[in-house]
Amino acid sequence: MSTLQFPTRLPADLLVELGELTGIRWNSWELEPIICEAIRRYMHPPAAPAREQTSTTSDAGYQWKQVYLPDGTRLRASFGGQPHFATVTGTEIKSGDLALTPSGFANLYGSGNRNAWKAVWLRFPGNEQWVLADVCRAKQKAAIARLFGGADDVAAD
Incomplete structure (x- = not known):
């Protein structure tokens, strides 16, 4: 996987909130994989679990x-x-x-x-x-x- 090197600006309050959620300081490089995963999940959300269908469904x-x-x-x-x-x-x-x-x-x-x-x-x-x-x-x-x-x-x- 190639990495493009350019600055990305994110609001400080968002990074603080993400840091509080993950327990990782907002100015740490350790947030990078979390941010990448969040972007990937946004672009490709996991499929909704199939709703359980009962064979006895009726209009009675x-x-x-x-x-x-x-x-x-x-x-x-x-x-x-x-x-x-x-x-x-x-x-x-x-x-x-x-x-x-x-x-x-x-x-x-x-x-x-x-x-x-x-x-x-x-x-x-x-x-x-x-x-x-x-x-x-x-x-x-x-x-x-x-x-x-x-x-x-x-x-x-």
């Missing part, structure tokens, strides 16, 4: 008004202090052998007048966080409003 899921629950979404509701669970399987919400609507699940063990948006928590595939269905609905309504030019009034359900 349950459409609950504005909120889409993809296949594998978990639902949780508590009845008398006991948690109960359901799962979106294909295009149905299943609790055991029962296929239910979100309202049916919310009222499965209750008095029959629970609001599913306020009683059901959701955990989407690949996510460990449980989110109240009503929060998902509010976020989706806001996204829909932005999509249509920030309309303040999205049709109520």
